[in-house]
Amino acid sequence: MAQRINYMQQSPEFFKKMLEFSTAEQQSAVEEKILHLVHIRASQMNGCGFCLDMHIKQAKIHGEGELRLYHISIWRESTLFSPRERAALAWTEVLTNLPEHGVPDELYNRVREQYSEKELSDLTFSVMSINAWNRINIAFKNVPGSADVAFGLTKAGLS
Template identity: 65%
Template structure:
C-alpha cells in the first residue's frame, strides 16, 4: 500500500484538533478497554487497516488479552465480553453503519442500561471520532505501522 498524502502535514491544525478531542476522551469515565474495543470494531467495519493496526497494538500495550482482540470481530458470539462492553460494541456498530431509519429505540434503551447519559454522550463522541480518523486514513491510504515508533507502538511486540 502506498500512502496518497499525509493529512497531518496537509492539515496540521485540523489533525491536531482531532488529536485533542481524543485526549479529552481519555479523561472521561469510559474505561480504556472499552475505548480500544470500540475503536477496533469501528475500524474493522470501515476497513481501516491503519487504525485496526494501531488500536490493536494500543490495546495490547494497555494489557488487553490477545484472544479478546481476535474476538472483537465476532463479539456477539464470543463469551469474552461483559454486558457493558457488548453494549458499547453494539452502539459503535449502529453508529458506524447508520441505518436509514436511524438508531433503533430498543438499542438506545439497552445501551442506557449500561451507561449514564454522560457516558453515552462521551461514547458517541468516541465513535464519531474514530469514524473520522478511519475516513481520513482510508481516503489517503495511511500505511499500517508507519507511525509505530512515534506513538511507541513498536513496544507492543506484534509483528
C-alpha cells in the same frame, strides 16, 4: 500500498484539532478498555488497516488479552465480553453504519441500561472520533504500522 498525501503536513490546524479531540478521550467517563474495543470494532467495520493496526497494538500494550482481540469481530457469539462491553460494541456498530431510520429505541434502551447519560455521551463522541480517523486514513491510504515508532507502538511486541 503507498500513502497518497500526508494530511498532517497539508492541514496541520485540522490535524492538531483532531488530536486535541482524541486526547480529550483520556477524560472520558468510559473505561479505557472499552474505548479500545470501540476503536478496534469501528476500524474493522470501516476497513481501516492503519487504525486497526494501531488500536490493536494500543490495546495489547494496555493489557488487553489476545483472544479477546481475536474475538472482537465475533463479539455476539463470544463469551469473553461483559454486558457493558457488548452494549458499547452494539452502539459502535449502529453509529458506524447508521440505519436508514436512525438508532432503534430498543438498542438505545439496551445500551442505556449499561451506561449513564454522561457515559453514553462520551461513548458517542469516541465512536465519532474513530470514524473520522478511519475516513481520513482510508482516504489517504496511511500504511499500517508506519507510525509505530512515533506512537510508541513497538512496545506491543507485535510484528
